[in-house]
Amino acid sequence: MNKKRIAYIIGILVLLIVSYLYFRSDDYENESLTAKVERGSFLNEVYISGEAQSTSSKEINGPTKARRFGIYNIKIQDLVPEGTLVKKGGYIGKLDVSELNGKILDAQLNLDKAQSRYTQQELDTTLTLKQERNAIKDLSFNIEEDKLELERSIYEPPATIRSLEIKIEKTERDLKEKKADYYIKKRQANAKMIEVGTEVSKIKKRIEELLELQKEFTIYSDDEGMVTYVKEWNGNKKKVGSTITPWQPAIASLPDLSKMESKTYSNEVDIRKIKKGLKAKIGFDAFPDIELEGVVTQVANVGETRAGSDIKLFQVLIKLNETNKNIRPGMTTSNKILTDQKDDVLMIPLEAVFSKDSISYAYVKSGYSIDKQEIKLGQSNNEIIIVEAGLEEDDVVFLNKPENLDDKSIKLLN
Structure with missing residues (x-):
């Protein structure tokens, strides 16, 4: 009888211990964010914003013979709104005829x-x-x-x-x-x-x-298309009140919407990664659901200072490989340029990486406990990093530091 009671008590204790460990593990998971070590393709991408523009557009010019009569500066008196769809022979604008x-x-x-x-x-x-x-x-x-x-x-x-x-x-x-x-x-x-x-x-x-x-001071379109404003030497768009000259006679333009590109500017750090021919994905702030494929066609060798910034920026042109009827010149683009790709590698979020005394480690779930495991890291992007050693696929790592593990030793790599 005593033996049965003892066995009964031992069973209860074992059940309590298992329940404690189980619920303690759940508490860790509830209190801490975790992620699995995944195997797949690592994409190293540069993110830069830009502006959509046509690679081929037809300029709508003002009078070309005004210079013969000593007229060099002509003000724009009227101009249709940018984005207006016009047919051939359609009204574009009017110039000041007072002079x-x-x-x-x-x-x-x-x-x-x-x-x-x-x-x-x-x-x-x-x-x-x-x-x-x-x-x-x-x-x-x-x-x-x-x-x-x-x-x-x-x-x-x-x-x-x-x-x-x-x-x-x-x-x-x-x-x-x-x-x-x-x-x-x-x-x-x-x-x-x-x-x-x-x-x-x-x-x-x-x-x-x-x-x-x-x-000729009343301007009509030579073709059908969508009117876009042209830019002056200072980057500002020509509009009502702006001036055209014999050297800059364009009053507006008709872009070819089937040939589009994104004009962007990269900083000195990222420009080292960007090369001609790299693949890119172009998103549009106005249409978050649209993402088009593209390729880098031009990378500036010399930086320039943009208005309102003291940082040297390098112009990058990304050609769109496809078109969409909703895309218009002047729209803000979000460009992801693929600078490197590594297949069949292990990856974890950047938040899962911790360091101490030049040692990188991760908090790894091991049964009902948590280990501080040293890891060897590879390339990273804005979100994830490659793990070359120290972790296995499907290992669970913590994205924030668990409590009461500061004094626990780090398991070093062999």
């Missing part, structure tokens, strides 16, 4: 003056040539009269006859010279008329060209 209208008015005043000079020259020419023709007629009449008088003087003394003959010869010579002078003056008059007439034609042509140029 051009002033030149048209000046040209019209110059035309009035030139036409007045033309009329005056025409009248002067008509009067001058008329006087010359009258003088020629008078000399012709004088010759006829002298010849008639000579015929009536056949019975006059020879001296009188000779005097009349000399007079006729002189008058005929004067007539010949007068006709020659008339021909020269007529040519001179024609030349002057051509000169003033050319000036009139020149000004008329200038006015026609200015009026044609005036039509």
Whole structure:
């Protein structure tokens, strides 16, 4: 009977111990966050934000001939909102025509003056040539009269006859010279008329060209697409009130939405990892569910200082391998560039790694107890790290330090 009681008591004690250890283990798991050691592919990625843009776009330019007329700076008076979908021939915007209208008015005043000079020259020419023709007629009449008088003087003394003959010869010579002078003056008059007439034609042509140029101050699209604003030299987008010049004539652009890229800037630390040809994944802040594949196409060799920052940044271009109808130029992108990949490796979260005296270790669940196990580490990214030795697949590690284990010794690697 005593033996049965003793066995019964021992059984109860064993049950209590097992229950204590079981619930103590559950308390550890409830109080501490844990994770399993996983085997898989390790991805070392660089995370940088950027801006979506088209790799191919057609610029919509303002008037290209304005420079011929001394117009170098033209303000944008009106512009459709960015993102507007336009058809071919659709309205884009309007430029300020005040300076051009002033030149048209000046040209019209110059035309009035030139036409007045033309009329005056025409009248002067008509009067001058008329006087010359009258003088020629008078000399012709004088010759006829002298010849008639000579015929009536056949019975006059020879001296009188000779005097009349000399007079006729002189008058005929004067007539010949007068006709020659008339021909020269007529040519001179024609030349002057051509000169003033050319000036009139020149000004008329200038006015026609200015009026044609005036039509170009209302901008229409040469193709269909989505309007995006272009950037000025300082990086600001052109908008109403901005200025276009002969050297920067674009007022807007029509990007090819089938050819997109992400323009990003990397810091000096990450740029060492980024190479041309690396794969990338591009997300979009406006559409969290969209993630597209891409590839790095360009990495700047020289850094630049961006506005509002003193840090040198390096431009990186990532081409999108696919498109999505929701993606638009100017959208903020989240880029993950895959710089390295290692397959079939053991990994744990970064939070599971602890260190003491240059020794890295992890808190590992071992049955109903917890071990402090030294581990050999490999590469890491922002979330996980490779474990080269010290842990096995499916081992459970703690993400925070369990209580009352500070004095426990670390199990070192062999």
